[in-house]
Amino acid sequence: MLTIGKLGEAAGVKVPTIRYYEQIGLLPEPDRSAGNQRLYGQSALDRLAFIRHARELGFPLEAIRDLLSLTDNPGQSCAAADVIAKKQLAAVKxxxxxxxxxxxxxxxxxxxxxxxxxxxxxxxxxxxxxxxxxxxxxxxxxxx
Amino acid sequence: MLTIGKLGEAAGVKVPTIRYYEQIGLLPEPDRSAGNQRLYGQSALDRLAFIRHARELGFPLEAIRDLLSLTDNPGQSCAAADVIAKKQLAAVKxxxxxxxxxxxxxxxxxxxxxxxxxxxxxxxxxxxxxxxxxxxxxxxxxxx
DNA sequence: TCTTGAAGCTATAGCTACTAGAGACCTTAG
DNA sequence: CTAAGGTCTCTAGTAGCTATAGCTTCAAGA
Known part of the structure; x- marks a missing residue:
């Protein structure tokens, strides 16, 4: 289990940013230690790495929210993810x-x-x- | 004399933006009509056009503030303006x-x-x- | 075991550069 | 004179964090 600091280090994201992502619902509320400190597992690390990477690619948080909802139901078509990426490519160009x-x-x-x-x-x-x-x-x- | 709407039209800047620039001290407080409405002359139009153009070129407002203070004392060296422009060029690159x-x-x-x-x-x-x-x-x- | 310092907690405010809204007032054309 | 549209102030909201204050918890050394 990772503390918030370790998680931030592992994902390359600052601690206040993690708490911010939790606040806006991009990250689920994690379990807490006996002393009320956040404890994260591998899935939180993966999700945070995903978010960070998408931010680096210039995706706005709302687009990331959509992408995450896609990964949360992996059975459906990836056409939606494709649309988001294409839109982003056009904006970058x-x-x-x-x-x-x-x-x-x-x-x-x-x-x-x-x-x-x-x-x-x-x-x-x-x-x-x-x-x-x-x-x-x-x-x-x-x-x- | 121009009302705020005419000024905005002439300079290509929206009315609330002009009031905002006044609020943060980029534009001086103008004279007012009897009914308390802002009235602008040519110098305000020039200054606003300058700000707009610099914003179009991506200069942040703080850099524009510095550039404007240079234009307010035109006798001094323009090295400072050069530095600001080069910084902006580096950021763009x-x-x-x-x-x-x-x-x-x-x-x-x-x-x-x-x-x-x-x-x-x-x-x-x-x-x-x-x-x-x-x-x-x-x-x-x-x-x- | 005690202590000290780092890391964590919540809550609030601030940043850039505006934009939007509410509700009242002014101006001008017909 | 009236109606429409422009203007007034003030407040709050936008994105995506960052910073501060004042507190608690944790881990390691003496």
Missing amino acids: ARIVRLTALEAELKRMITQCAQGTVADCRVIEVLSDHSHCAQDHRTSEAAE | ARIVRLTALEAELKRMITQCAQGTVADCRVIEVLSDHSHCAQDHRTSEAAE
Whole structure:
């Protein structure tokens, strides 16, 4: 049996995060020791590793909740899991496109900065006026 | 003079967002009409456009606060602006790297999904065990 | 056995950058 | 003059945690 600290270490998740996941119902309430401390078994570790991994892949917690409900009834079709993953892939692709445009714009800004005074700084100037931009980045990362 | 609605329209920023920016001190408190409604001039529009553009480029509000304080004293060196922009560029680059790894992993997961039942669905399996991953994406987008 | 320090407990508040709602007030066109 | 739509303040909510306070429990060394 693992304490919450050991579980967190094993799964690579911080202790308060585990308690948070329990609170929002992603992890079941574990058994407690005589002194009221949480005790976890292998299944909790597996489940937490699953959650962590999905978070690393950028899945929002609600999608993870759905994925977990799939694993909880493993007899049914995995088409639902496939749909979630495809949706996530589309989102990731879109973000890459937008970020790449931002990268180009920032590079351009920086290379044009003459290192003089703020009054004639390209960085400030570009930020002041969108017409200085090479591309349209109006549907941006920040606007998500 | 512009009302808050007209200002928002002109700058492409929603009305509650303008009030929020005022609240956190990014925008100065404007004059008011006899009926206590906010009235803005050209300088507020310029400042708001600057903020919006910087947000589109992914700058966090704190960085924008710093950039705005630079524009408020335009005589000094623009090295600080350069530093802020370079920091932002580095952050954007790092996100692209991570997202590209995520993209590859999601593609791999999806192509391997046998479209059978959850029990042999690779989507679930890959998410359950990090050792299935082609790359290490442990320093991920989600972990930011 | 006692003690000390780490780890655990609950509960609450905070973070970013907004967004949404309630209920009242102002402005303007017809 | 009235009705519609814009604006006002205030509060609370969103995601996904993180941090703090003040307490209790546990494990190891003297």
